[in-house]
Amino acid sequence: MSLIPWLRWNEAPPRLSTRSPADMVLxxxxxxxxxxxxxxxxxxxxxxHTVRKVCTGVDYSWLASTPRPTYDxxxxxxxxxxDVCAKIPPSYCGPAILRFRQLLAEQEPxxxxxxxxxxxVLQEVLERMKQEEEAHKLTRQWSLRPRGSLASxxxxxxxxxxxxxxxxxxEDVERxxxxxxxxxxxxxxxxxxxx
Numbered sequence: 212m213s214l215i216p217w218l219r220w221n222e223a224p225p226r227l228s229t230r231s232p233a234d235m236v237l238x239x240x241x242x243x244x245x246x247x248x249x250x251x252x253x254x255x256x257x258x259x260h261t262v263r264k265v266c267t268g269v270d271y272s273w274l275a276s277t278p279r280p281t282y283d284x285x286x287x288x289x290x291x292x293x294d295v296c297a298k299i300p301p302s303y304c305g306p307a308i309l310r311f312r313q314l315l316a317e318q319e320p321x322x323x324x325x326x327x328x329x330x331x332v333l334q335e336v337l338e339r340m341k342q343e344e345e346a347h348k349l350t351r352q353w354s355l356r357p358r359g360s361l362a363s364x365x366x367x368x369x370x371x372x373x374x375x376x377x378x379x380x381x382e383d384v385e386r387x388x389x390x391x392x393x394x395x396x397x398x399x400x401x402x403x404x405x406x
Contacts, residue, residue: 232301240296243308244329247315252282252322282322292326295333300340307336 230238284292299307311332320328 233297236299236301236304237293237296239304240299240307240333241293243311244292244326247311247329248282248284248322248325251315251320251325254319255322284326288326292330292333295330295337299333299336303336303340307332310335 311329314328314332315325318324318328
């Protein structure tokens with residue numbers, strides 16, 4: 212029986228990562244890009260292999276090994292993508308990856324097109340982030356705006372429910388007609404006749 216498991220009590224506890232969240236987002240997004248590029252290259256190889264197999268009618272796939280990745284990003288393109296990835300906050304990292312995977316599944320791009328698709332997704336996320344920030348800024352301004360009280364509103368505007376600027380046909384008719392001898396809502400008072 213080994214005593215090694217019993218002696219692990221004096222080992223140092225595992226430390227949490229000292230990397231910043233921005234570095235972790237950058238690393239995660241770039242690893243996702245690299246993995247999706249490898250997958251796109253593998254699928255491209257399988258498609259070409261299937262076409263070759265159909266054309267020749269012979270299957271030598273058991274002899275062939277999986278090809279090594281042949282496409283890689285140029286250093287300038289990698290730096291540009293890393294610069295854009297550094298602008299993505301941690302809360303948008305997951306949605307960016309999901310959107311990237313969704314577009315890859317819909318379009319099935321060639322290996323060379325994966326980096327451009329990734330860049331477009333990152334730009335889309337940055338635009339959405341900017342729109343949400345502006346909307347949040349507007350709601351914050353609206354909520355901090357001083358509101359007038361009802362009393363000040365009452366002094367500024369008098370509400371008259373029967374007055375209207377809109378002319379109606381009945382008003383036109385009433386203006387042309389002679390005034391009635393009395394108001395209909397009031398009782399008629401007459402002076403007694405002298406006999």
